[in-house]
Amino acid sequence: MPKILPISDLRNNFNKISETCHKEAEPIYITKNGKGDLVVMSLAYFEQLQAKLDLYEKLAVAEAEKLNCAPTVSHDEFMKTLRNKYNA
CATH class of the missing domain: 1.10.287 (Helix Hairpins)
Known part of the structure; x- marks a missing residue:
């Protein structure tokens, strides 16, 4: 199931998000004002x-x-x- 987080989580929990991207090898979808804005994933x-x-x-x-x-x-x-x- 895709992970969807608000942009504030990217700012406040960057290390946790980075760790999740590396562990789960899945992208994390970031929303801004309730709408899709970014996708964050590990370099690998x-x-x-x-x-x-x-x-x-x-x-x-x-x-x-x-x-x-x-x-x-x-x-x-x-x-x-x-x-x-x-x-x-």
């Missing part, structure tokens, strides 16, 4: 999300290339090329 969680987004972007590019009939290489051919490159 942010980097994990960023890595997922990068992967999804690469997968989307690969899918688009496949749909446009871009030239492909089989797994065996690719591995053979890599082995030749690094074993030479």
